[in-house]
Amino acid sequence: MEGEDIVKTSKTRRKKEPEEDFAILSPEETGLPFEVGIPRRGNARHDVQVKAASSPKAPGKWTSVAIRPSVEVIKDEMSGPDLDLLRQWVELNRDVINKHENREIPTEDVVAAVNPIRSGKQAKSGLKWVDAELEDDTDEDLCEFTDLGPHLTGLPFWVWVRPSLGLHREVYVGVSLDRNDVGGSDLTQVAIQPDVHVVKGKMSTKNLASLRQWVDLNRDLIVKYWNCDLNIMGSLDVYDAVKSLPLKGKAKRLASEDGYFRTEDFLRSLKPLPPQGSSRVRKRN
Numbered sequence: 001m002e003g004e005d006i007v008k009t010s011k012t013r014r015k016k017e018p019e020e021d022f023a024i025l026s027p028e029e030t031g032l033p034f035e036v037g038i039p040r041r042g043n044a045r046h047d048v049q050v051k052a053a054s055s056p057k058a059p060g061k062w063t064s065v066a067i068r069p070s071v072e073v074i075k076d077e078m079s080g081p082d083l084d085l086l087r088q089w090v091e092l093n094r095d096v097i098n099k100h101e102n103r104e105i106p107t108e109d110v111v112a113a114v115n116p117i118r119s120g121k122q123a124k125s126g127l128k129w130v131d132a133e134l135e136d137d138t139d140e141d142l143c144e145f146t147d148l149g150p151h152l153t154g155l156p157f158w159v160w161v162r163p164s165l166g167l168h169r170e171v172y173v174g175v176s177l178d179r180n181d182v183g184g185s186d187l188t189q190v191a192i193q194p195d196v197h198v199v200k201g202k203m204s205t206k207n208l209a210s211l212r213q214w215v216d217l218n219r220d221l222i223v224k225y226w227n228c229d230l231n232i233m234g235s236l237d238v239y240d241a242v243k244s245l246p247l248k249g250k251a252k253r254l255a256s257e258d259g260y261f262r263t264e265d266f267l268r269s270l271k272p273l274p275p276q277g278s279s280r281v282r283k284r285n
Helices: 080-101 107-113 205-226 235-241 249-256 263-269
Strands: 006-008 022-025 036-039 049-053 062-066 072-075 077-079 146-148 158-161 172-176 188-191 197-200
Touching: 022 107, 036 080, 049 080, 062 077, 077 080, 080 107, 146 235, 158 205, 172 205, 205 235, 235 263
Parallel strands: none
Antiparallel strands: 006 077, 022 036, 036 049, 049 062, 062 072, 146 158, 158 172, 172 188, 188 197
């Protein structure tokens, strides 16, 4: 750990081997450059914790890290960069950690439940981490997306949300500065987990900050739509549930314009088809 900032407590102790009821996750399963252990609470009085292997060459030595109210080292030591990565992973998997701690999910199910983070650094275990190529099925006509204009979001640009439709990648939204003549290759792709960050294309710092605020308001909706939740099955469900930031500035001006197509108005104007098998017979006078 030479040359790195070290986060440690006043005392350093060698950890015992983890107890039997202890989920141990490898770097391949977490995206972190070290093993992570998630213990159960049992009869201990400590708050919710995870444990990080201090070194792949010393698997019996574990650093104890509390995860609430914030992620902090409570026993042994950890480098600053590694702790930052662990914080990202905990935020992505806090619900799984809490459920395992409280015996709501069995230890053997933890591996399938956790989500890895993307890390561009080389793992200490010798694994080389590189960002995987984004799996993308976006076509030019954007038929799989639901478009959200400034009048629906309070943003000075368009946001495009979609169901995953089998894609194996992080939840993301598309962004475009205009609604007209936009194809799939024109969208800036922005992941929303574990935080809001651009993964393809470019956004100004100001626009990205505004998008982060809007995602915080609508994260649950975006994730449910991505996961094909039964309550958010189509574009009209999205239009009914989306929340807007306060309209002001450029977003307010764009929202007041009538020069762009508003998909929600078109969809609501369509008359539903009659149920299958039903027919209407017009009576003759």
